[in-house]
Amino acid sequence: MTDTARGTSRRYGSRPTMKDVAARAGVGLKTVSRVVNGEPGVTPDTERRVQDAITALGFRRNDSARILRKGRTASIGLVLEDLADPFYGPLNRAVEEVARDHGALLINGSSAEDPAREQELVLALCARRVDGLVIIPAADDHRYLEPEIAAGVATVFVDRPAGRIEADTVLSDSFGGARDAVAHLIAHGHRRIGFLGDQPRIHTAAERLRGYRAAMAEAGLPVDEAWVSLGSTAPDRVRFAATAMLDGPRPVTALFAGNNRVTVTAVRVLAERPRPVALVGFDDFELADLISPAITVVAQDAARLGRTAATMLFRRLDGVDGPPRREEIPTRLIPRGSGELPPPAGS
Amino acid sequence: MTDTARGTSRRYGSRPTMKDVAARAGVGLKTVSRVVNGEPGVTPDTERRVQDAITALGFRRNDSARILRKGRTASIGLVLEDLADPFYGPLNRAVEEVARDHGALLINGSSAEDPAREQELVLALCARRVDGLVIIPAADDHRYLEPEIAAGVATVFVDRPAGRIEADTVLSDSFGGARDAVAHLIAHGHRRIGFLGDQPRIHTAAERLRGYRAAMAEAGLPVDEAWVSLGSTAPDRVRFAATAMLDGPRPVTALFAGNNRVTVTAVRVLAERPRPVALVGFDDFELADLISPAITVVAQDAARLGRTAATMLFRRLDGVDGPPRREEIPTRLIPRGSGELPPPAGS
DNA sequence: GTCGCGTTTGACAACGTTGTCCAGAGGTTA
DNA sequence: TAACCTCTGGACAACGTTGTCAAACGCGAC
Numbered sequence: 001m002t003d004t005a006r007g008t009s010r011r012y013g014s015r016p017t018m019k020d021v022a023a024r025a026g027v028g029l030k031t032v033s034r035v036v037n038g039e040p041g042v043t044p045d046t047e048r049r050v051q052d053a054i055t056a057l058g059f060r061r062n063d064s065a066r067i068l069r070k071g072r073t074a075s076i077g078l079v080l081e082d083l084a085d086p087f088y089g090p091l092n093r094a095v096e097e098v099a100r101d102h103g104a105l106l107i108n109g110s111s112a113e114d115p116a117r118e119q120e121l122v123l124a125l126c127a128r129r130v131d132g133l134v135i136i137p138a139a140d141d142h143r144y145l146e147p148e149i150a151a152g153v154a155t156v157f158v159d160r161p162a163g164r165i166e167a168d169t170v171l172s173d174s175f176g177g178a179r180d181a182v183a184h185l186i187a188h189g190h191r192r193i194g195f196l197g198d199q200p201r202i203h204t205a206a207e208r209l210r211g212y213r214a215a216m217a218e219a220g221l222p223v224d225e226a227w228v229s230l231g232s233t234a235p236d237r238v239r240f241a242a243t244a245m246l247d248g249p250r251p252v253t254a255l256f257a258g259n260n261r262v263t264v265t266a267v268r269v270l271a272e273r274p275r276p277v278a279l280v281g282f283d284d285f286e287l288a289d290l291i292s293p294a295i296t297v298v299a300q301d302a303a304r305l306g307r308t309a310a311t312m313l314f315r316r317l318d319g320v321d322g323p324p325r326r327e328e329i330p331t332r333l334i335p336r337g338s339g340e341l342p343p344p345a346g347s
Numbered sequence: 348m349t350d351t352a353r354g355t356s357r358r359y360g361s362r363p364t365m366k367d368v369a370a371r372a373g374v375g376l377k378t379v380s381r382v383v384n385g386e387p388g389v390t391p392d393t394e395r396r397v398q399d400a401i402t403a404l405g406f407r408r409n410d411s412a413r414i415l416r417k418g419r420t421a422s423i424g425l426v427l428e429d430l431a432d433p434f435y436g437p438l439n440r441a442v443e444e445v446a447r448d449h450g451a452l453l454i455n456g457s458s459a460e461d462p463a464r465e466q467e468l469v470l471a472l473c474a475r476r477v478d479g480l481v482i483i484p485a486a487d488d489h490r491y492l493e494p495e496i497a498a499g500v501a502t503v504f505v506d507r508p509a510g511r512i513e514a515d516t517v518l519s520d521s522f523g524g525a526r527d528a529v530a531h532l533i534a535h536g537h538r539r540i541g542f543l544g545d546q547p548r549i550h551t552a553a554e555r556l557r558g559y560r561a562a563m564a565e566a567g568l569p570v571d572e573a574w575v576s577l578g579s580t581a582p583d584r585v586r587f588a589a590t591a592m593l594d595g596p597r598p599v600t601a602l603f604a605g606n607n608r609v610t611v612t613a614v615r616v617l618a619e620r621p622r623p624v625a626l627v628g629f630d631d632f633e634l635a636d637l638i639s640p641a642i643t644v645v646a647q648d649a650a651r652l653g654r655t656a657a658t659m660l661f662r663r664l665d666g667v668d669g670p671p672r673r674e675e676i677p678t679r680l681i682p683r684g685s686g687e688l689p690p691p692a693g694s
Numbered sequence: 695g696t697c698g699c700g701t702t703t704g705a706c707a708a709c710g711t712t713g714t715c716c717a718g719a720g721g722t723t724a
Numbered sequence: 725t726a727a728c729c730t731c732t733g734g735a736c737a738a739c740g741t742t743g744t745c746a747a748a749c750g751c752g753a754c
Contacts, residue, residue, distance in 0.1 A: 014418075015498045017710055028734035033712060041732060058494025063474040064414040065710035068739050071361075073411065075454075075475075084440035084650075086433045086633070093431035096456055105471060107422075107454045109443055124452060127410040128422075147405025151362045264633060271637055286433070286611060290618055290638050303431075364740055375704035380742060388702060412740035415709050 016057040025053035036061055067129065075099075076313060077125035078108040079118060080136040087260050087283055087302055088136070091158070094306030095134055102314050104131065115139035126153055132313045134158055134306075140201060142167070154316035158309040160203040166324045168316070170309040174204045174282075177298040177331030178211025179218075181256050181280040184296070184333060186219045189342045190254040190278060193221075194245040196238055196266060197230040197258035205230055208258045208282060224250055230258075238265040246277065253343035254278035260285050267291060278341040280333075289336055296339030299332045363404040372400035383408055414476065422446075423660065424472035425455040426465060427483040434607055434630055434649055435483070438505070441653030442481055449661050451478065462486035473500055479660045481505060481653075487548060489514070501663040505656040507550040513671045515663070517656040521551045521629075524645040524678030525558025526565075528603050528627040531643070531680060533566045536689045537601040537625060540568075541592040543585055543613060544577040544605035552577055555605045555629060571597050577605075585612040593624065600690035601625035607632050614638060625688040627680075636683055643686030646679045 018032040025032065027046060034042050035050040042050075053059070067073045078095050080088045096106045107125060111118035118138045122145065125133060132154035140163035149155055149167070156168040185193050195212045198205035209230065216223050226248050229241035242265070245252045255270070255277060257263040263281030270277050276293065284299035308327055365379040372379070374393060381389050382397040389397075400406070414420045425442050427435050443453045454472060458465035465485045469492065472480060479501035487510035496502055496514070503515040532540050542559045545552035556577065563570050573595050576588035589612070592599045602617070602624060604610040610628030617624050623640065631646035655674055 019710080022734095029710095030712080030735085031733055034733090037712085043732070046732080058498065060470065060495070060498075061474055062415070062476060062710055064411050064420070064476055065739090066712075067411045068409070068415055068741085069710080069712045071739080082440065083443055084436040086436060089431040089433060089436055093429065093457065096430055100456070105454060105475070106456060107452060109447070109453060110440065123407070127408055128452070129409060129411055148407070151405060151407075267634065267637055285634070286632070287614065287634055287638060290614055291634065292639055366740080369704095376706095376740095377704055377742080378702090381703090384742085390702070393702085409740055412709090413742075415711085415740080416742045418709080 015062070016059045017062070018059070020057055021050065021053045021059050024057060025049045073129050073131055074103055075105040075107055075128070075130050076132045076134065076310075077122070077128075077130040078106055078134045079111055079121050079125070080108065081111055081113050081138060083108070083110045085261075086285065087300075090303040091136075091306035094303040095310045098307055098310035098314065102317075104314075111136075111138040113138045115141075119144055123148075131317055132156070134309050134313060135162075136160060137162060139163060154313050156309045156313045156316075158305055161326075168309075168312050168324050169326045170305055170312065170329065171326070172204070172300045172305060172329050173331050174207035175211040175214070177282060177300070177333075178208035178256070178258075179215045180211075180331070180333045181282065181296075181298045181339070182212050182215035183219070184335070184339050185254045185256065185278055185280060186215060186221065188254075188278065188340055191221055191343070192224070192227065192250060192252045193254045193256060194227045194242070194252035195229070195256050195258065196241055196245075196262045197228075198233055198262070200230045205258055212256060226250070227252055233259065233261040233265075235265045235268075238262050239269050242266055242269045246273070252277075254280075254339075254341075257281040259283050263295065263297070267295060275344060276341050278339055278343070280339040284334060291338075293338045293341065294336035296336045297334050299334050301329055301332075304329055362409070363406045364409070365406070367404055368397065368400045368406050371404060372396045420476050420478055421450055422452040422454055422475070422477050423479045423481065423657075424469070424475075424477040425453055425481045426458055426468050426472070427455065428458055428460050428485060430455070430457045432608075433632065434647075437650040438483075438653035441650040442657045445654055445657035445661065449664075458483075458485040460485045462488075466491055470495075478664055479503070481656050481660060482509075483507060484509060486510060501660050503656045503660045503663075505652055508673075515656075515659050515671050516673045517652055517659065517676065518673070519551070519647045519652060519676050520678050521554035522558040522561070524629060524647070524680075525555035525603070525605075526562045527558075527678070527680045528629065528643075528645045528686070529559050529562035530565070531682070531686050532601045532603065532625055532627060533562060533568065535601075535625065535687055538568055538690070539571070539574065539597060539599045540601045540603060541574045541589070541599035542576070542603050542605065543588055543592075543609045544575075545580055545609070547577045552605055559603060573597070574599055580606065580608040580612075582612045582615075585609050586616050589613055589616045593620070599624075601627075601686075601688075604628040606630050610642065610644070614642060622691060623688050625686055625690070627686040631681060638685075640685045640688065641683035643683045644681050646681050648676055648679075651676055 018029055022029045022032045027050060031042060032050055035047050076099055099106045109121045111121060115138050126148045135157050136159045137157055142162045142165045158170045161169050182193060195209060197209055200206055213223060227245055231237050255266055257266045260283035266279055270279060281295055281297045284297045288295040288297055365376055369376045369379045374397060379397055382394050423446055446453045456468045458468060462485050473495045482504050483506045484504055489509045489512045492512060505517045508516050529540060542556060544556055547553055560570060574592055578584050602613055604613045607630035613626055617626060628642055628644045631644045635642040635644055
């Protein structure tokens, strides 16, 4: 078994080139190129000789050289916040699926919510000459992308808008979703509702807060600022904030959690308490229906976000011009029980 | 004015090169290269002129050309089964983290459990001349990789072993984990235990089945073949199989689910039944502790799998030779309740 | 003034591929 | 037999970068 592998005694790390194949097959360089790329104008006999040489040498075309020559890389970059966040899994997958349909590879990386790291990653991708970029931004100033975009790197922002530049964008309807969620709680009798959100500099967090306030205002309900807490989604912070709202001087009877990570912590906090507290979470998650009470959520369609963004990107790459477009993906309230709990009697 | 205009009005899609920068700065090509790469031997004055030209033109080094010239791409490929599967999120993240520490980019894609697609993807990555590959195999024959490995592409297999070639491998202890899980159920009084697994051609599924049989045998318990069902993890199939075991002539009193997707479906099936059935799942998942009863699981450390594999890969890239290594990552049984249910009285 | 030495700089080839263009073989027609 | 076409195959330049090597320069010492 191993001796066959050793049979080809090439120098470790250096691979045969078309030139080697041509020499071995006794044909010209361009003929090999033609065979490799399935171009016409090669007799079956010549083609067979070349194919034999290719397998014998273990030749594989060097795409770096090809890219250099052709100018297009057939790859796109995806920069997201955290590869491990389950919310981005389907999005990632959807983008890859569309890329694959267009014969492109996907290069990706996480920014870890760090603007500097986002920029570093994006520019590294640009240096690789990706044809396009799908970005879930962590930064709030994307002017550093201007030269790249001017040079023809198609760019689409997803989930959050670009900062200080005009660009194609695909967003969930965070405002509307949050308003629906809070209206749902109000419809079930709640008056004192807490909002647990992500850091305020994140666009979606701000939008969801805006939706919360809008729903409260539409119902004529005052908002005690002690009911609003934005910040890191670290469990400790969320736990602390939730507890403060629930045990404060004007305790809330319901919570609206601004994203999946916050919801998970909120569920844990509420599970430890004797009396049930209503909860609606932004983002759906697996098994939300099996917890008791089942968790009512505002679901985003992450796969559709990704698919839409990638499709938009390839449309640009296909040469569709025009001003930056912004597409909004609707959210969907899924009542499951936790949002339908009435406030405790006498509150 | 004219040269400014010429500078800004580049043809859309074509970027300035070092040659353009050199012309504008009034220096030689190599001097620009030196500045871009921070090489010594450039006077501060010259360097400033070059830097100015770079920003004015929006120059960014073309890494395709650089790669072609240097031979190393500073990128590694990760091929996994499904980017959207939450189990692979932390693994993906861990690999990226290690890659980043080594200054490498991560290119990835999903095989969708399709051997042909895996091969296509892997070879595309080889054509890009990735320095190394981390593969979660879908195929069971990897001889197609022999020329690539011989040519110096470092390769590490994770989660499942390579087929028909020798290669570095990092695995979870599926056998031991499954045996622990089933032994746990037996210790709580169960005698008739069902196994719901993934397709038998998948190594981990086979190993877990082996663990199941080992635990049963060690306890001197016979296995009714109606208690064993391997196949697709599609919810319909799992539901059907589980129902058959629970309602069959010799009904099981406990289930062991072979992976996270199966566990989720099993939880749903059991939730619909009047009397509780014990369950242990392979793979931990979020909120497993909040379902009632909380789900007992055998947890794999996906992040550690990824970290170990990537570290092994870069060690090879750093020139460490030697025979293929196989590393095994232990699993951990997390008792939460669902595995501690006793069998119904009189069974 | 010239020599030697170290530093800064640039000309040029090479990396492996593809596009352009031309040469020669073979066949058809006048 | 010459003129003309078609079809296959190959020579060569170019893509944008980096490594090699040598030229040009400044400067102190003889």
